[in-house]
Amino acid sequence: MSKRFTxxxxxxxxxxxxxxxxxVFGAFVDAKAKARWFVGPDEWEKSNLKLDxxxxxxxxxxxxxxxxxIHSYNALYQDIVPNERIVLxxxxxxxxxxxxxxxxxxxxxxxGQGTKLVYTEQSVYLDGHDDAGAxxxxxxxxxxxxEAALKRxxxxx
Amino acid sequence: MTTRSAQHGTIRLxxxxxxxxxxxxxxxxxxxxxxxWDVPGRWVIAEQTFDFREGGREVKRFGPKGDPxxxxxxxxxxxxxxxxxxxxxxxxxxGTPISVSLTTIELSASPSSGENDTRLLLTEQIVFxxxxxxxxxREEGLASMLDKIGETL
Numbered sequence: 001m002s003k004r005f006t007x008x009x010x011x012x013x014x015x016x017x018x019x020x021x022x023x024v025f026g027a028f029v030d031a032k033a034k035a036r037w038f039v040g041p042d043e044w045e046k047s048n049l050k051l052d053x054x055x056x057x058x059x060x061x062x063x064x065x066x067x068x069x070i071h072s073y074n075a076l077y078q079d080i081v082p083n084e085r086i087v088l089x090x091x092x093x094x095x096x097x098x099x100x101x102x103x104x105x106x107x108x109x110x111x112g113q114g115t116k117l118v119y120t121e122q123s124v125y126l127d128g129h130d131d132a133g134a135x136x137x138x139x140x141x142x143x144x145x146x147e148a149a150l151k152r153x154x155x156x157x
Numbered sequence: 158m159t160t161r162s163a164q165h166g167t168i169r170l171x172x173x174x175x176x177x178x179x180x181x182x183x184x185x186x187x188x189x190x191x192x193x194w195d196v197p198g199r200w201v202i203a204e205q206t207f208d209f210r211e212g213g214r215e216v217k218r219f220g221p222k223g224d225p226x227x228x229x230x231x232x233x234x235x236x237x238x239x240x241x242x243x244x245x246x247x248x249x250x251x252g253t254p255i256s257v258s259l260t261t262i263e264l265s266a267s268p269s270s271g272e273n274d275t276r277l278l279l280t281e282q283i284v285f286x287x288x289x290x291x292x293x294x295r296e297e298g299l300a301s302m303l304d305k306i307g308e309t310l
Contacts (some may be wrong), residue, residue, distance in 0.1 A: 004240050006261055008167065008280050055247075056230075076232055077256040078247045079286060084161050087257045087284060089245040091234050101234045101243050103259040105163050105284045120165050122282035124243060124261050126235060 007125045009132035015143050017115045017150055021108040024115045025083045027146055028106070029053045037145035039063070040071065055080055059088070069095045084108055094128070099129030120145070158229055160304040164285040166292040172303045173278045176310040178239045181275045184306050185209060194305035197298035201225060211236050213286055226250050254286040256295070279303065293308070 017024050027033050031051040038061065039046060046063030053059075055077055075090035086106045092099050098135040102123040109116045121139065125131060174181050184190045188207045196202050196219045203225035204218040215231040228249050235243035242262040248255040259282045267274040279299060285291060 003238055004263075006241070006263065006280075008261070008282060008284070010165065043233060068171070076245070078245070079254045081161060085164075085286075086162065087247075087286070089232065089234070089257070089259060095212060098235055101245070103245065103282055103284065105165065105257075107161075107163055120163070120284070122165060122167070122284070124259065124280070124282070126243075154278060 004127055006127075007131070008123070009125070009138075010120065010122045011132060011139075013119045013136070013143060015117045015119075015141060015147065016111060017117065017147065019114060019150055019154065021083045021110055021115045023153075024117060024146075025086075025108050025151065027149060028086055035061075037149040038142060039145065041065075041141075048123045053077065053080070059090075094129065095130065098126060100125045100135070102135075117143075159287055162286070162288055164288075164291070166283050166285070166301060168279070168281040168283065168292060168296045170279045170296070170299055170303055172279075172307060173267070174275045174277065174307055176275055177272050178234075178266050179273045180271055180310060181264055181277060181306070182239045182242075184309065186238075190309065191307040194302055197301040209233060209236075212238065227255070233289050250289070253289065255289040256283055256285045258283045277306075 027037060030053060031049050032036055034051055035049040038049060040063045044063045044065055047061055049057045049061040057077045059075040060073060062070050064070045064146040072093040073090055075088045077088050078086065079087035085108065089101065089103050091101045100123050105120045109118065123132065123135065172222050184186055184194065186209050200219055201222050202217060202219045208215050211233055213233045215230045218227065219225050220227045227248045231244050231246040233244045235241065244306050245257065247257045259281045263278040265276050266272060281299060283295065
């Protein structure tokens, strides 16, 4: 009988952006905008991101290092308040193995002319796969990508 | 205008049941068994769909008798028969968001007392939305349901 165990953990990431909440929120609402930043490392092979941005809608994307395991992300949108909040749950698979399930809350708060984004991730890690440290590191890298994408957008405007 | 807020919390509850893990698991897996406990206290279930499998979605409308205004929309994410159930659910009241939860149920046979002694661990990771519920209230509801499982077993 395989070992079954779980680890529950929570982390929060805060980021400030010099653009208003509507602009930051805009980077989450369609596949084209989100694919600019919601991606793994450059050298990874990846699928197209699919996104149906509505309560009850789904999102999926997968990728991984060449020859390595495929990381698959599948999300369900649970609560959306335009320009203010997104709550979703997602599961991660490594090839065929489900490694974690997560409840993620993104809050977009006006801060002067800009935006404070507060992302809270509550996860259960399954059977010893992944761990909160690696997940937080990866999630911070995604927000670095978001920051860069918003900067590129501001320059192009 | 609604003041938006998000309060995060984790609720942990433990129970011991004088029944095998298979029978405790059936309290979720079998529609007839589930109907006996799946609402807190004296509240009633007005409507409930059943789709207990990984990827299955269920909708339950429930609440006080005469006012079953709450809707729980559940997605089953990870099911290991007799061992583990992971599911998410959102709760709304006539469309107003109340909370979103990620719930882990873990079952294990107690090694010292044999087969008919199951330890259940419930871990519910929650975000309460816009101040429409709180951890103390939710914990009371969950505890009531786990006690009902014990009574039906």
